[in-house]
Amino acid sequence: MNPQALAKLDLLAAAKEAALLDSLNRHNAALQRYAAQREVLASYQERLGSLWRGGAVVRAADAIRAGQFSNHAEAAVSQLIQALAAEQAKQTECVAALAELRARRRLLQERLDSAMRLEKTIAEERAARDLPHLARNIHGKTETIA
Template identity: 70%
Template sequence: MKPQAFAKLDLLAAAKETTLLDKLSRHNATLQRFEAQREVLAAYQDRLGNLWRSGDVVRAGDAKRAGQFSTQAEEAVQQLTGAIALEQAEHSSCATALAELRARRRILQERLGHALRLEKTLAQDRAARDLPHKPARLYAKTETAA
């Protein structure tokens, strides 16, 4: 394959690598956002639990709302856990694809280097063949000692 073809393939691989890096960055940001949401829910649940454990008198309306919030918070935590698992799987798949792509790019770059060296060698051989030929002077006059 010609070096230009290897260079084009490497350029396409570089563009795909950039795309994968962007995806990986988005997955990282999403995972961080999910973790922050999980921490907020855990903090609310802790505050709610501390309210019940403190032994203070709680109005019935507040207790009912707290129970509803607790139920919804547990459902939200379950949804977040599922979303985090899915996001981690996508992140892992993206990281694997990126590693494979980088390995392919290394191979492409090695082949490009080999193709460039081969092209240079062939060009040198062509240049050597194109030099004007100077035949050896087989029948030249020689000085003889007389």
């Protein structure tokens, strides 16, 4: 394969690598966001539990709202756990794809270097072969120097 085609393939691979890195950054940000949401829910549940354990007098309406919140919080935590697992799977896929792409780029770079060396060697051989013969005049005769 000629060096120009290999260079274009490397350029396309570089664009794909940039897209994968961007995707990986998005997955990492999503994982951090989910972890922060989970911590917020856990702290709310902990504060709610400490009120009950503290023996404070709570109005019935507040107790009902707290129970509803607790039920919704548990559902939200299970959704967050599922979203976290899905996001971690996507992140793992992205890391694997990035590693594979980088390996292909290294191979492509080696092929490009080899093709460039071959092209340079061919050009040098062609230049040496195409050198004009030098002519010199010795004692009135024209001689060709090869």
